[in-house]
Structure formats: structure tokens, C-alpha cells
Amino acid sequence: MAETHEDTPKETVHKEEEEEDQSFEELGVDARLLRALIKKRIEKPTPIQRVAIPLILEGKDVVARAKTGSGKTLAYLLPLLQKLFTANSDRKKLAPNAFVLVPTRELSQQVYAEVKSLVELCRVQLKVVQLNSNMLANDLRAALAGPPDILISTPACVAKCLSCGVLQAASINASLETLVLDEADLLLSYGYENDIKALTPHVPRSCQCLLMSATSSADVDKLKKLILHNPFILTLPEVGNHKDEVIPKNVQQFWISCPASDKLLYILAVLKLGLVQKKVLIFTNTIDMSFRLKLFLEKFGIRSAVLNPELPQNSRLHILEEFNAGLFDYLIATDLSQSKEKDEVPKESIVGSRKSRKHAKIKLDSEFGVVRGIDFKNVYTVINFEMPQSVAGYVHRIGRTGRAYNSGASVSLVSTDEMDTLEEIRSFVGDDENKGTNSIAEFPLLTKNAVESLRYRAEDVAKSVTRIAVRESRAQDLRNEILNSEKLKAHFETNPKDLDLLKHDKILSKNAPPPHLRDVPEYLLDKPTKEAREMVKLARDAMGNNNRRKGSKRKLRKEGDPLKAIYATASSKRPHKARKTGGSDSLNSSDRHKHKKNKGI
Numbered sequence: 362m363a364e365t366h367e368d369t370p371k372e373t374v375h376k377e378e379e380e381e382d383q384s385f386e387e388l389g390v391d392a393r394l395l396r397a398l399i400k401k402r403i404e405k406p407t408p409i410q411r412v413a414i415p416l417i418l419e420g421k422d423v424v425a426r427a428k429t430g431s432g433k434t435l436a437y438l439l440p441l442l443q444k445l446f447t448a449n450s451d452r453k454k455l456a457p458n459a460f461v462l463v464p465t466r467e468l469s470q471q472v473y474a475e476v477k478s479l480v481e482l483c484r485v486q487l488k489v490v491q492l493n494s495n496m497l498a499n500d501l502r503a504a505l506a507g508p509p510d511i512l513i514s515t516p517a518c519v520a521k522c523l524s525c526g527v528l529q530a531a532s533i534n535a536s537l538e539t540l541v542l543d544e545a546d547l548l549l550s551y552g553y554e555n556d557i558k559a560l561t562p563h564v565p566r567s568c569q570c571l572l573m574s575a576t577s578s579a580d581v582d583k584l585k586k587l588i589l590h591n592p593f594i595l596t597l598p599e600v601g602n603h604k605d606e607v608i609p610k611n612v613q614q615f616w617i618s619c620p621a622s623d624k625l626l627y628i629l630a631v632l633k634l635g636l637v638q639k640k641v642l643i644f645t646n647t648i649d650m651s652f653r654l655k656l657f658l659e660k661f662g663i664r665s666a667v668l669n670p671e672l673p674q675n676s677r678l679h680i681l682e683e684f685n686a687g688l689f690d691y692l693i694a695t696d697l698s699q700s701k702e703k704d705e706v707p708k709e710s711i712v713g714s715r716k717s718r719k720h721a722k723i724k725l726d727s728e729f730g731v732v733r734g735i736d737f738k739n740v741y742t743v744i745n746f747e748m749p750q751s752v753a754g755y756v757h758r759i760g761r762t763g764r765a766y767n768s769g770a771s772v773s774l775v776s777t778d779e780m781d782t783l784e785e786i787r788s789f790v791g792d793d794e795n796k797g798t799n800s801i802a803e804f805p806l807l808t809k810n811a812v813e814s815l816r817y818r819a820e821d822v823a824k825s826v827t828r829i830a831v832r833e834s835r836a837q838d839l840r841n842e843i844l845n846s847e848k849l850k851a852h853f854e855t856n857p858k859d860l861d862l863l864k865h866d867k868i869l870s871k872n873a874p875p876p877h878l879r880d881v882p883e884y885l886l887d888k889p890t891k892e893a894r895e896m897v898k899l900a901r902d903a904m905g906n907n908n909r910r911k912g913s914k915r916k917l918r919k920e921g922d923p924l925k926a927i928y929a930t931a932s933s934k935r936p937h938k939a940r941k942t943g944g945s946d947s948l949n950s951s952d953r954h955k956h957k958k959n960k961g962i
């Protein structure tokens with residue numbers, strides 16, 4: 362390890378404002394990487410990059426804790442690549458010189474894509490491989506022949522390579538120069554402890570070890586003790602066990618109180634009336650709920666894709682790529698860390714046959730994870746259609762927006778049953794009615810009238826999305842994706858840019874959505890809703906197509922986010938008190954009534 366003496370670790374807490382103007386060049390980043398960063402339009406280092414890059418370049422072991430979306434990946438990749446660019450080419454190489462271990466395949470794919478693009482932009486000859494534990498021993502052996510410079514994988518896969526002799530312990534000991542454990546706070550909870558323990562005895566003492574994490578936890582401490590020797594511990598001030606420490610400041614958080622039975626109606630109102638900014642990532646706690654929501658929304662002309670662990674890996678990766686490339690605006694992701702479905706799903710969801718339902722089970726992909734670490738691009742709004750069951754779950758879900766210098770918003774739909782969770786989260790973020798602190802505010806743009814104007818249509822359509830319809834479309838989607846998966850694999854190996862070959866936001870309903878539900882007639886909307894919709898639209902235009910346009914980020918930083926101003930104006934007109942029941946604009950279930958005049962819609 363880089364620092365082998367056993368004295369007390371050097372813990373450094375850095376202030377975000379410190380040396381804010383330092384450039385990548387001033388941090389000592391290589392000219393080839395600087396050019397690559399310019400091409401990627403990455404202008405200046407984030408706080409964690411400012412502090413971690415020089416230390417890693419010096420060869421120190423580092424534990425870096427920084428909030429979600431703060432740029433931890435480049436914080437270790439830039440110095441790692443630089444080290445490999447400048448390494449002596451005559452040195453011994455019996456195994457990869459660098460291992461990057463991550464908890465999920467999605468993350469492994471994401472890191473791989475980032476490394477590949479940097480290497481290509483730098484025009485340097487480095488071989489990078491990404492392996493997963495589903496691969497056959499022969500494929501693993503072929504991929505490791507050479508051997509490559511960098512291996513990106515999960516700990517389970519490395520353990521498999523060791524146990525089947527594809528990687529030799531002695532070769533690792535002779536060649537490994539850098540070991541990165543990314544999303545370290547998650548590795549143990551994903552059950553990789555034994556896999557990591559199988560590797561650590563073979564990690565040479567000269568190997569530089571880096572541990573990246575969004576939160577500090579007992580698991581991180583355990584890993585630290587297992588692998589690192591007297592590391593530099595970098596803690597950005599906003600990281601730790603408290604509110605500002607883990608939730609990016611550029612994410613505005615809202616909640617809406619609504620009965621569980623009205624959730625479809627409320628999300629319809631929020632999306633259909635254009636009250637939130639796109640792209641939108643919606644979280645559910647079960648796969649069935651994600652299909653119910655998809656079927657429901659598509660009747661109103663809102664097309665979405667679903668992402669869950671029962672889909673084949675190629676499909677999941679392709680869905681993420683399409684969403685990141687902006688091919689569709691709504692993605693419904695199932696966060697099974699919150700659910701009983703975690704371990705298994707009935708096989709009926711694949712075969713759809715009654716006969717096989719009782720016994721057959723398929724295993725969900727245990728290396729799947731959409732909440733942690735995945736870098737969804739340009740997501741402005743995260744919606745908790747169902748609340749996560751823990752504060753950590755909440756933090757990581759909303760961390761999918763507001764990444765790097767972007768801004769974002771989260772909206773949680775909270776039923777009476779979920780109020781305790783909300784209270785727990787609010788107390789974690791330091792909200793206190795008595796002190797007037799209110800980081801999670803009631804969503805100010807949705808009025809009671811707006812919700813009620815859609816009630817008749819929504820309830821009618823919700824009834825048509827039966828359990829059987831949900832089951833059938835889930836099975837249909839899975840069948841399609843299994844068929845597509847092989848095609849995708851073959852096709853994208855040769856045409857990596859051909860993203861829209863298979864669109865994932867296809868309509869699943871048997872009957873085409875009725876045209877009259879696509880648009881909300883103007884006469885149904887009250888004045889505040891029309892104003893709110895117009896303001897969100899104007900803000901979108903002002904923001905330059907949802908944070909996407911070149912130069913818009915800098916402009917936004919300077920002028921402020923127009924959506925924040927809108928939410929603030931609207932909020933200031935409404936009371937912010939969190940109540941156990943009731944919600945925005947006095948949307949109490951008690952005084953909710955059907956609009957008779959809607960019957961004719």
C-alpha cells in the first residue's frame with residue numbers, strides 16, 4: 362500500500378469554497394487528459410476532485426467520501442489513467458495493473474464506458490476489460506489474456522476468476538498497482554465481504570488502494586481496515602450522517618400528501634399538467650406497480666420505459682443508454698432494495714402460464730442496482746411514487762438528480778401509511794416546524810382544483826388497468842426483452858451508436874390509448890395551474906432544453922435556476938407546514954369531491 366506506516370490516519374475535512382478556481386491543470390492532470398476533459402465539456406474540478414486528484418497522483422491511499430453526484434468517478438479515474446499512461450512499459454504484467462471493483466453490473470458498465478471514452482479521446486493504447494460473474498470461465502480467460510491494463514468488475518467476479526484459476530494469486534501479487542473500491546458503502550451490503558476477503562491476501566503492499574463512497578458507515582470502516590494502510594481520509598464537509606452532508610444543495614425537495622388510492626391521479630396531474638421539468642425518473646417499490654403505472658400513463662399519451670432486475674442485462678444497459686441519450690423522458694425504475702420482491706419473482710411473470718406459477722421461481726439479478734451510483738444524465742425530476750423505506754434509500758434516490766453542477770427537484774407522493782417515513786426523513790434533513798426549517802416543502806404548483814379536474818378520467822382509466830392486465834404486460838415485456846437481449850448484444854457490438862433500434866418506451870396496452878385522453882382540455886384547468894404550467898415551460902426554455910445545451914450550466918450558475926425561483930414564488934404564497942394528513946393547497950381527502958361536470962369528458 363502507498364502508506365505503510367501504522368500511525369493515525371490523516372483525516373482532512375475540506376471546505377467546498379477552498380481554492381474553488383483551481384483548474385485540472387493546476388492539480389497536475391496530464392495534457393492528454395486535459396484535452397479529453399475539454400472534449401467532454403468538463404471545465405473545472407468538483408470539490409472532491411480538487412482534493413483527491415493531487416493525493417492520488419502522489420500515490421497515497423485515499424478514502425474519499427463525497428455526496429452523490431459529486432464526481433467521485435473522475436476523481437479516481439483521472440489519476441489512475443495518468444499513472445498507467447506514464448508507467449514503465451517494461452514492468453511485469455501477469456495480471457491487470459488496476460482493478461476497479463463496483464457493486465453492480467450497471468455501474469461496472471458505466472465506469473467501463475467512462476474509461477473507454479477517456480482512453481479513446483486521449484489516443485492512448487490501454488486495454489480495458491469489463492467482466493461479470495455470469496461469464497463462462499473460457500470467456501473470462503480470453504478477456505484476461507494479454508493481460509489488460511484495467512479490469513472493471515464486481516468483487517464476486519474477481520473471486521470467481523481466482524477460484525477457477527483464470528486469475529492466479531501470484532500474478533495479482535506481482536502486477537496489481539492500483540485497487541479501487543467504488544461505492545464502498547454498498548459493497549458489503551451487496552454480500553461481497555467474502556469475495557473481497559478472497560482477494561485481499563493477494564494485494565501487494567505496494568498497491569495503491571482507493572475507497573470511494575457517498576456515505577460514511579460501519580461497512581466503509583470495515584473495508585478500510587481490511588484493505589488500506591494509514592490512508593488519507595478525505596471528507597467533504599457536506600458528507601456524513603447529517604442533512605446538508607449528503608443531499609446535494611442543488612436539489613429542491615417537495616412532497617405531496619395523497620391517499621394511497623389516489624397516487625395514480627396525483628402523478629397524472631403532476632406530469633400531464635406539465636408541473637415538473639423533464640427528464641423524469643420515477644421510483645416504485647415493486648415491479649408490478651411499475652407496470653401498472655406505465656399502463657396507466659400510456660393511456661394518457663405519456664410514454665415511459667420500465668427498468669427492473671428481472672430484465673436481461675443487455676436490455677437494462679440499453680434502457681439506461683437510451684434514457685441517458687434522451688430518447689425518452691420518463692423512466693419508471695423499481696427500487697427493490699425497498700421490497701419483499703428482492704430475492705425472487707414468480708416465474709409466471711415470464712411464462713404467464715397458470716400451471717407453472719406455484720413452484721417455478723426465477724432469481725432476480727443480485728448484481729442489479731439502479732439507485733446507487735448510476736449516473737442518469739440530465740434527470741431534472743425524481744418522483745417517489747412510493748416512498749423508500751429508509752432515509753438512506755431516500756438520499757440515494759434523489760441523488761439521481763442534481764448531479765455535478767446541474768440542478769434538480771424531487772417530489773415524493775406520500776400516503777398516510779408513509780407519513781412516518783416522511784417524518785423520519787424530515788427529521789434527518791433537519792426540518793423542524795418550530796424552527797421554520799423546511800428543506801422538504803409541500804409541492805406548491807399543484808392545486809386541489811387541478812387534481813379534481815382529472816379525477817373522473819383517472820379513476821376510469823385506473824379501473825381498466827387490472828391486475829391481469831399488469832401481469833400480462835409484465836410477462837409480455839419480459840418476453841420481448843429476452844428476445845431482444847441477444848439481438849441487442851450482437852447488434853451493439855458492431856453498431857454501438859445505433860441506439861434507437863429497439864425503443865424501450867413502447868406501448869404495452871392491448872388497445873391503443875384513446876385519442877381523447879391525450880390532451881387535457883383548457884376549460885378543465887384553473888388559473889393557478891395554467892400559470893404554473895406556463896412558468897415551468899418558460900423556465901425550461903430559459904434553462905436551454907433541460908440543462909443540456911452547451912454553456913447553459915455556467916449561465917444558470919450565474920443567474921440562478923429559474924425553476925427555483927418559480928417554486929419559491931409559488932411556495933411563498935402557500936403555508937409550508939408539514940401535516941400528518943392533508944397536503945398541498947388544502948388537498949384534504951375529506952373535502953375532495955368528484956367534479957360532476959367532468960363526467961362528460
Ligand SMILES: Nc1ncnc2c1ncn2[C@@H]1O[C@H](COP(=O)(O)OP(=O)(O)OP(=O)(O)O)[C@@H](O)[C@H]1O
Pocket residue numbers: 403404405406407410427428429430431432433434435574575733734735736760764765766
Ligand atoms: N468536474 C466536473 N464538472 C462537471 N461535471 C462533472 C465533473 N466531474 C464529473 N462530472 C459529471 O457529474 C456526473 C456525476 O459524476 P459521478 O457519477 O462521478 O458522481 P458520484 O460522486 O460517483 O455519484 P454517486 O455517489 O451517485 O455514484 C457525471 O455525469 C459526470 O460526468
